[in-house]
Amino acid sequence: MNAINPSVKPAPERAPSYYSATLNFETDYPTLQGNVTVDVAIIGGGFTGIATAVELAERGLKVAVVETNKIGWGASGRNGGQVTGSLSGDEAMRKQMRNTLGSEVDDFIWHLRWRGHEIIKNRVAKYGIQCDLKHGHLHAAMKPSHMDELKASYDEAVRRGMGDDVTLLDADGVRAQLGSNLYCGAIKNMRNMHLHPLNLCIGEAKAAESLGALIFEHSEVLDIVHGPRPAVVTAGGRIEAKQVLLAGDVYHKLERKKLKGLIFPAMGGIVTTEPLGQLAREINPQDLAVYDCRFVLDYYRLTADGRLLFGGGANYSGRDSRDIAGELRPCIERTFPQLKGVRIDFQWSCAMGIVMNRIPQLGKLSSNVWYCQGYSGHGVATTHIMGEIMAKAITGDLEQFDTFAACKHIKVPLGDQLGNPMLAAGMWYYQMMEKLR
Numbered sequence: 201m202n203a204i205n206p207s208v209k210p211a212p213e214r215a216p217s218y219y220s221a222t223l224n225f226e227t228d229y230p231t232l233q234g235n236v237t238v239d240v241a242i243i244g245g246g247f248t249g250i251a252t253a254v255e256l257a258e259r260g261l262k263v264a265v266v267e268t269n270k271i272g273w274g275a276s277g278r279n280g281g282q283v284t285g286s287l288s289g290d291e292a293m294r295k296q297m298r299n300t301l302g303s304e305v306d307d308f309i310w311h312l313r314w315r316g317h318e319i320i321k322n323r324v325a326k327y328g329i330q331c332d333l334k335h336g337h338l339h340a341a342m343k344p345s346h347m348d349e350l351k352a353s354y355d356e357a358v359r360r361g362m363g364d365d366v367t368l369l370d371a372d373g374v375r376a377q378l379g380s381n382l383y384c385g386a387i388k389n390m391r392n393m394h395l396h397p398l399n400l401c402i403g404e405a406k407a408a409e410s411l412g413a414l415i416f417e418h419s420e421v422l423d424i425v426h427g428p429r430p431a432v433v434t435a436g437g438r439i440e441a442k443q444v445l446l447a448g449d450v451y452h453k454l455e456r457k458k459l460k461g462l463i464f465p466a467m468g469g470i471v472t473t474e475p476l477g478q479l480a481r482e483i484n485p486q487d488l489a490v491y492d493c494r495f496v497l498d499y500y501r502l503t504a505d506g507r508l509l510f511g512g513g514a515n516y517s518g519r520d521s522r523d524i525a526g527e528l529r530p531c532i533e534r535t536f537p538q539l540k541g542v543r544i545d546f547q548w549s550c551a552m553g554i555v556m557n558r559i560p561q562l563g564k565l566s567s568n569v570w571y572c573q574g575y576s577g578h579g580v581a582t583t584h585i586m587g588e589i590m591a592k593a594i595t596g597d598l599e600q601f602d603t604f605a606a607c608k609h610i611k612v613p614l615g616d617q618l619g620n621p622m623l624a625a626g627m628w629y630y631q632m633m634e635k636l637r
């Protein structure tokens with residue numbers, strides 16, 4: 201169980217989160233110095249970079265991961281820990297991918313939805329990663345119109361043979377699972393999972409290292425050199441490779457000419473309460489992860505030591521909130537009035553990369569330099585799916601990569617100035633439409 205272990209000291213640059221306070225171990229990878237040669241150099245030590253590194257190392261390639269801060273420093277080590285089958289942008293994907301996949305598009309998206317779960321489950325078991333992996337989600341309706349979409353998802357799951365994993369609940373059914381009167385129904389999905397994302401990320405990095413991958417921390421990539429033998433350059437060193445993958449999501453400022461205006465930061469905040477003891481079992485006896493059906497949603501779950509970890513809202517201006525606990529406390533108390541006045545022990549925030557049409561962006565910057573980014577708040581499973589797709593592409597199997605790379609994305613002119621205001625306006629529009637539903 202991941203509980204606070206005073207003997208593990210998180211690095212000062214990590215966010216003051218419940219996750220950093222409950223690290224299994226702190227990473228201590230060297231800074232890149234001098235010249236290194238590998239098959240694949242990966243920029244970014246989040247799930248995208250690390251999951252791809254594991255996949256490539258398992259296929260026998262020599263890999264190096266280069267990270268500006270610490271492994272799992274970004275969204276991968278600070279998120280809600282919910283492993284959902286809801287791919288972001290699935291409707292847009294369905295429309296665009298029909299051009300390449302024809303009638304197979306629905307099957308393609310359905311199987312993709314659950315691929316990340318399999319990869320994570322297998323990896324956790326194979327490498328013995330301690331990350332509090334548990335099954336069970338409630339996708340909860342806050343008003344009757346939400347039930348229509350839940351019913352449609354439920355029907356599809358049953359039609360596709362997942363009937364044993366899903367149950368459609370009415371308001372009384374939800375109250376039997378959760379100590380809250382807020383919801384009028386839900387889907388209970390036992391295939392979905394939740395976990396401690398930072399311990400998963402550092403555990404996967406250790407797995408990659410055990411397979412021969414080189415990992416560098418405190419090593420910001422300042423430039424990518426293109427050519428027959430591409431390279432990544434930091435202040436102290438250079439890695440020459442046959443191929444390079446840029447996996448810095450919304451945190452990097454590389455390759456602006458091609459990538460500017462494609463992805464924008466939204467800030468998400470999360471808090472964790474004090475340990476709740478018996479109250480934890482009263483509010484969430486089945487230890488389920490919960491998220492609601494709104495466009496800007498609340499999501500929560502219990503931690504292994506019985507705290508409520510609660511996230512919600514998002515700031516689409518791209519600026520950080522100064523009082524995350526002040527913003528989220530009313531949401532917690534509305535959901536669970538029994539927690540009125542509960543102590544908040546941790547609060548933190550992080551940027552997530554939002555893409556206008558919500559489809560993950562995969563592409564090439566030159567013949568042997570690739571990028572993969574943009575999961576719009578649904579990245580825990582999706583990064584692992586993309587890690588597999590990128591590893592396949594880099595080793596010559598381009599089928600799934602090409603399907604994603606063929607999707608069209610909106611590139612906002614003057615992206616750094618106009619992107620976030622456009623995103624905020626779009627979100628305002630969707631929230632208004634939602635109020636009318």
Ligand SMILES: Cc1cc2nc3c(=O)[nH]c(=O)nc-3n(C[C@H](O)[C@H](O)[C@H](O)COP(=O)(O)OP(=O)(O)OC[C@H]3O[C@@H](n4cnc5c(N)ncnc54)[C@H](O)[C@@H]3O)c2cc1C
Binds near residue numbers: 246283421576580581
């Ligand atoms: C508050 C919050 C809650 C979320 N909750 C969920 C959830 O419950 N479920 C879910 O599925 N998804 C969730 N997400 C989304 C998910 O966390 C992300 O989509 C996912 O972690 C992105 O992974 P990544 O590896 O692409 O990016 P990151 O984890 O952000 O990693 C990118 C890394 O690249 C490094 N980097 C950037 N530039 C350079 C450079 N030039 N040189 C070297 N390194 C560089 C950064 O330092 C960073 O560590 C949440 C996100 C946030 C912010």
